[in-house]
Amino acid sequence: MKNRPTAILLWMIFYSLPVTAQVPVREEPRHHPVFQNKYIRLLNVWLPPGDTTLFHIHATPSLFVILSNTITGSQIIDSAWSTAERSKAGTTWYRSFTPDTLIHRVCNSDSIVFHVNDIELLSSYNTAASNKKRLPFPLEFDNEKATAYRLTGADFKNQIIHNRGPMIAELVTGIGIELHDNAKKQTKKVVAGKYVYIAPGTGFYFSATEKSNVDMVLFEIK
Numbered sequence: 001m002k003n004r005p006t007a008i009l010l011w012m013i014f015y016s017l018p019v020t021a022q023v024p025v026r027e028e029p030r031h032h033p034v035f036q037n038k039y040i041r042l043l044n045v046w047l048p049p050g051d052t053t054l055f056h057i058h059a060t061p062s063l064f065v066i067l068s069n070t071i072t073g074s075q076i077i078d079s080a081w082s083t084a085e086r087s088k089a090g091t092t093w094y095r096s097f098t099p100d101t102l103i104h105r106v107c108n109s110d111s112i113v114f115h116v117n118d119i120e121l122l123s124s125y126n127t128a129a130s131n132k133k134r135l136p137f138p139l140e141f142d143n144e145k146a147t148a149y150r151l152t153g154a155d156f157k158n159q160i161i162h163n164r165g166p167m168i169a170e171l172v173t174g175i176g177i178e179l180h181d182n183a184k185k186q187t188k189k190v191v192a193g194k195y196v197y198i199a200p201g202t203g204f205y206f207s208a209t210e211k212s213n214v215d216m217v218l219f220e221i222k
Helices: 004-020 127-131
Strands: 031-036 040-047 056-058 062-066 071-076 092-095 102-108 114-121 139-142 146-152 167-173 177-181 186-190 195-198 204-208 215-221
Touching: 031 195, 040 195, 062 167, 062 215, 092 139, 092 146
Parallel strands: none
Antiparallel strands: 031 040, 040 114, 056 102, 062 092, 062 114, 071 102, 139 146, 146 215, 167 195, 167 215, 177 186, 177 204
16 A cells, blocks of 8 residues: 555656647657748658657647648547548648647658648738739638748749748749749759748749649748
8 A cells, every 4th residue: 555655646647648748839859940030930840650749739820731642640639539541742721720729649650751841920021911912823822821822833934023021932742943033143942842931022933944743832921
């Protein structure tokens, strides 16, 4: 009986683990902060096969783009696991998480890495920018925080874009894509599975040496 208090204490610690393990999404070990400024914090999520994240808290308006075709499941805290489903590379969405804060964890049930970018929106750029004409690309979605466009091979026409808000270009598939900064006379390669940040006011255009099988998402922060 002398060990009973210890046993009770251990049981209480074990029982409370799912709750105490909650962390802000930026501190979850598989969510790697790779870029941050006053407007955004970009988290590169890299979940190996068979791995599971900690329970983590989404409480900041965020943009998402999936970069892999992976079977995953998720569990909202105090709920059952969802049915595992295969993600589709290139899928994008926005969620405000205010007031609908989300606390969940994700498991990778596949044999390949699960890769997704979570772009937290930390502040607005310019409310007047919301009234600007949309860019000449197919629209994914548009809301009070951001606009998302989908660019395929047919959209790379070397058309100069200028006087816009902060942007993130995410190449899902494709090769030979380049970002041309007119003012700096610089060219930057856009690599599949990677992001490119475009500062507000930058004059630029995209080019593609090979336009087949190109799929790129362009987010503009308002």
